[in-house]
Amino acid sequence: xxxxxxxxxxxxxxxxxxxxxxxxxxxxxxxxxxxxxxxxxxxxxxxxxxxxxxxxxxxxxxxxxxxxxxxxxxxxxxxxxxxxxxxxxxxxxxxxxxxxxxxxxxxxxxxxxxxxxxxxxxxxx
Amino acid sequence: xxxxxxxxxxxxxxxxxxxxxxxxxxxxxxxxxxxxxxxxxxxxxxxxxxxxxxxxxxxxxxxxxxxxxxxxxxxxxxxxxxxxxxxxxxxxxxxxxxxxxxxxxxxxxxxxxxxxxxxxxxxxxxxxxxxxxxxxxxxxxxxxxxxxxxxxxxxxxxxxxxxxxxxxxxxxxxxxxxxxxxxxxxxxxxxxxx
Numbered sequence: 001x002x003x004x005x006x007x008x009x010x011x012x013x014x015x016x017x018x019x020x021x022x023x024x025x026x027x028x029x030x031x032x033x034x035x036x037x038x039x040x041x042x043x044x045x046x047x048x049x050x051x052x053x054x055x056x057x058x059x060x061x062x063x064x065x066x067x068x069x070x071x072x073x074x075x076x077x078x079x080x081x082x083x084x085x086x087x088x089x090x091x092x093x094x095x096x097x098x099x100x101x102x103x104x105x106x107x108x109x110x111x112x113x114x115x116x117x118x119x120x121x122x123x124x125x
Numbered sequence: 126x127x128x129x130x131x132x133x134x135x136x137x138x139x140x141x142x143x144x145x146x147x148x149x150x151x152x153x154x155x156x157x158x159x160x161x162x163x164x165x166x167x168x169x170x171x172x173x174x175x176x177x178x179x180x181x182x183x184x185x186x187x188x189x190x191x192x193x194x195x196x197x198x199x200x201x202x203x204x205x206x207x208x209x210x211x212x213x214x215x216x217x218x219x220x221x222x223x224x225x226x227x228x229x230x231x232x233x234x235x236x237x238x239x240x241x242x243x244x245x246x247x248x249x250x251x252x253x254x255x256x257x258x259x260x261x262x263x264x265x266x267x268x269x270x271x272x273x274x275x276x277x278x279x280x281x282x283x284x285x286x287x288x289x290x291x292x293x294x295x296x297x298x299x300x301x302x303x304x305x306x307x308x309x310x311x312x313x314x315x316x317x318x319x
Contacts, residue, residue, distance in 0.1 A: 050279075050280060053280055054279065054280060054283065057280065057283040057284060057287070058283065060287055061283060061286065061287060061290075064287060064290050064291065064294075065290075077256070078260050079256065079259040079260045079262075079263050082260065082263035082264060082266075082267055083263050085267060085286060085290070086263065086266045086267050086270055088290065089267075089270045089271070089286075089289070089290065089293070090270065092290070092293040092294070092297055093270075093293075095297050095301075096171065096174065096293070096296060096297060096300065097171065099297070099300040099301060099304050100167045100168075100170040100171040100174065100300070101167055102304050103167075103170050103300070103303065103304050103307070104163050104164075104166040104167035104170055105163065106304065106307045106308065106311065107166060
C-alpha cells in the first residue's frame with residue numbers, strides 16, 4: 001500500500017500548507033496563554049459569568065455519567081458529580097486495560113488451522 | 126428525539142473511524158515486529174487504540190494533543206518507529222513544538238503556585254469554604270486523570286472531560302464488541318470441532 005493512501009486511511013490531515021502548520025502551532029500557544037491569563041484575573045464580574053458556565057458544564061457532565069443520569073440536577077452537588085466523574089474515568093481506563101488483555105489472549109490462543117481464527121487474525125493483526 | 130438520533134448516527138461514524146484507525150495501527154505494528162509476547166501484543170493493542178481514539182479528534186482538543194505527546198515521549202525503540210509511521214513526521218514535529226510550550230508553561234505555573242503557597246493560609250472554615258475545598262480536591266484528582274489536564278483552568282478542564290469521556294465510551298464500546306465477536310467466533314469453532 002503506498003504511503004500516501006496509508007496516511008489518508010488513518011485520516012490525519014498531513015498539513016501540506018506551511019501556514020496550516022503555523023496555525024496549529026499558534027493555537028496550542030494560545031490555549032496555554034489564555035489559561036495563564038484567566039488564572040491571574042480575579043475580577044468579580046468574570047467569576048459571576050463563569051459560575052453559570054460551570055453549573056451548565058457540571059449538569060452536562062452529569063448527563064454523561066450513566067449512574068447519575070436519572071437523578072434530578074438540583075439535588076446533586078458539584079463535588080459529587082466530580083467524584084463520580086473521576087470514578088467513571090478510572091473504571092473506563094480499567095476496562096480498556098482488561099479488554100486489551102482479553103484481546104491479546106484471544107489472539108494468542110486462536111488455533112492457526114481454523115478458518116474463522118484466521119479471519120480474526122487477519123482482521124486484527 | 127431528533128437530537129438522540131443525530132447523536133447515535135454521529136457516534137456510529139466515530140466508532141467506524143476509530144475502528145479503522147485502530148486496525149491500521151495494529152497492522153502496522155505486526156508488519157514491523159514479527160514476533161511478540163502476550164505482553165507486547167497487549168501493549169500494541171492498547172497503544173494503537175489510544176492513538177486511534179486521540180486522532181479521531183484531529184488535534185482539536187487538548188487531551189488528544191496531550192495523549193499524542195505522551196505517546197511519542199514514552200515509546201522506545203521499535204514502537205517509536207511505529208508511532209512515527211502512524212502519525213506522520215510532520216505531525217510529530219507539531220507535537221514536539223507544543224510539548225516545549227507546555228513544558229515552559231508548566232514551569233511558570235509551578236513558580237506561581239510556589240509563591241501563592243508562601244502567602245499566608247487562613248484557618249477559618251465556613252461551610253461554603255468546606256464545600257469549595259471539596260470541589261477543589263476533586264478538581265485536582267480530575268486534572269490528574271484527564272491527559273493534559275494539569276495546565277487547564279476549571280472551565281477548560283470540564284469541557285475537555287466531556288469530550289474525553291465521550292471518546293473513551295466509543296473506545297470501550299468498539300473494543301468490547303470486537304472482543305465479544307472474537308469470543309463467539311472461537312466458541313462456535315470449538316463447538317463445531319467437538
